[in-house]
Amino acid sequence: MEDTSKQAESFLSLLEGREGERHAIILQDFPDPDAISCAFAYRLIAEERGIETDMVYGGRVSHQENIAMINLLDIDLTEWGQGPIPSGQFDGAVFVDNQGTTVNLVDRLDAAGVPSIAVIDHHAKQDRLKPLYQDIRVVGACASILTDYISHGALELKSSKPEHRRLATALMHGIISETGSMITALPLDFTAAAFLQPYIDNELLMEILHQQRSHRVMEIIRMALENRVIREGYCFSGIGYLRSSDRDAIPQAADFLLTEATVHTAVVYGMVSHSHGGESINGSLRTTEVALGPDSFLKDSLGKTESGSYYGGGKSNAGGFAIPLGFLSGKDDAELSHLKWKAYDEKIRKKFFIKIGVDEVSDEE
Numbered sequence: 001m002e003d004t005s006k007q008a009e010s011f012l013s014l015l016e017g018r019e020g021e022r023h024a025i026i027l028q029d030f031p032d033p034d035a036i037s038c039a040f041a042y043r044l045i046a047e048e049r050g051i052e053t054d055m056v057y058g059g060r061v062s063h064q065e066n067i068a069m070i071n072l073l074d075i076d077l078t079e080w081g082q083g084p085i086p087s088g089q090f091d092g093a094v095f096v097d098n099q100g101t102t103v104n105l106v107d108r109l110d111a112a113g114v115p116s117i118a119v120i121d122h123h124a125k126q127d128r129l130k131p132l133y134q135d136i137r138v139v140g141a142c143a144s145i146l147t148d149y150i151s152h153g154a155l156e157l158k159s160s161k162p163e164h165r166r167l168a169t170a171l172m173h174g175i176i177s178e179t180g181s182m183i184t185a186l187p188l189d190f191t192a193a194a195f196l197q198p199y200i201d202n203e204l205l206m207e208i209l210h211q212q213r214s215h216r217v218m219e220i221i222r223m224a225l226e227n228r229v230i231r232e233g234y235c236f237s238g239i240g241y242l243r244s245s246d247r248d249a250i251p252q253a254a255d256f257l258l259t260e261a262t263v264h265t266a267v268v269y270g271m272v273s274h275s276h277g278g279e280s281i282n283g284s285l286r287t288t289e290v291a292l293g294p295d296s297f298l299k300d301s302l303g304k305t306e307s308g309s310y311y312g313g314g315k316s317n318a319g320g321f322a323i324p325l326g327f328l329s330g331k332d333d334a335e336l337s338h339l340k341w342k343a344y345d346e347k348i349r350k351k352f353f354i355k356i357g358v359d360e361v362s363d364e365e
């Protein structure tokens with residue numbers, strides 16, 4: 001097993017002599033369990049050394065499982081909307097599970113003169129930030145890096161402390177969810193999970209992992225089932241109009257469609273009405289096909305806007321896209337709404353069919 005004590009040592013020396021400081025822990029705009037647990041870990045480690053922290057993000061915590069996680073584990077994330085960050089409030093920013101490229105707060109932190117103290121991440125190295133300290137490792141979950149620090153003395157976990165149990169549970173959830181239930185886990189992730197195991201709250205972990213679906217989500221899954229078209233292992237489903245608050249049901253519906261025996265790739269999309277009056281087609285792709293490459297699949301299928309940005313992209317087994325409607329946005333009477341959806345639905349499906357090379361005419365079930 002690799003000796004990681006050096007990294008933990010240099011991380012701890014970074015925190016030395018910083019008593020009385022206040023750090024902003026920066027999460028990506030749409031924080032996931034890995035990021036949330038890392039932020040929580042940094043907070044408790046820093047607290048031990050007299051450093052105050054705020055855990056902040058600039059977007060939205062969506063997906064009911066993530067909302068359940070922060071509620072059940074009592075993790076108080078702060079959302080920083082669009083306004084400026086007051087200067088003099090923070091001595092430094094610490095980026096966990098990101099390197100600033102998936103964060104809309106970086107320019108505002110710069111404007112407020114907040115220096116980047118640390119970047120702790122497991123994504124491929126990017127050059128957006130120039131932090132004092134960085135630890136970027138090839139590991140399944142960033143939570144495993146924070147756990148590695150803890151196991152090397154950053155924090156002495158005690159089962160008798162409820163906060164420590166909540167932290168261990170959060171990190172375990174981060175590792176499990178980020179590695180697809182350990183399928184993509186690397187040795188350090190297993191070491192971290194083994195270290196955390198004695199401290200976790202099993203019941204709480206179960207509760208976070210087994211969030212029940214809301215009625216709305218069930219309805220959207222039903223529509224996705226009804227409207228699905230399957231061709232050569234690909235399953236496409238347009239689900240019509242939905243409110244922006246139900247947007248998270250789209251990836252959940254795609255997850256569900258992927259469970260059908262003959263399906264290796266599922267794409268679900270719908271017309272989302274936003275609170276500011278605009279509309280867009282939002283979609284999610286899920287695949288079990290290792291060779292597919294969601295990023296290029298979506299870019300090739302849907303192309304890009306006139307200004308040259310792609311409508312979508314993704315990572316190894318998932319992706320998403322958003323196509324703004326622009327001039328066609330806004331509430332219409334039933335007939336026009338129907339026409340509008342039908343036009344987009346057919347156009348999108350056609351683009352995917354072209355990409356996978358199947359004949360559109362064979363569309364009739």
Ligand SMILES: [Mn+2]
Nearest residue numbers: 034097142178
């Ligand atoms: Mn991560």
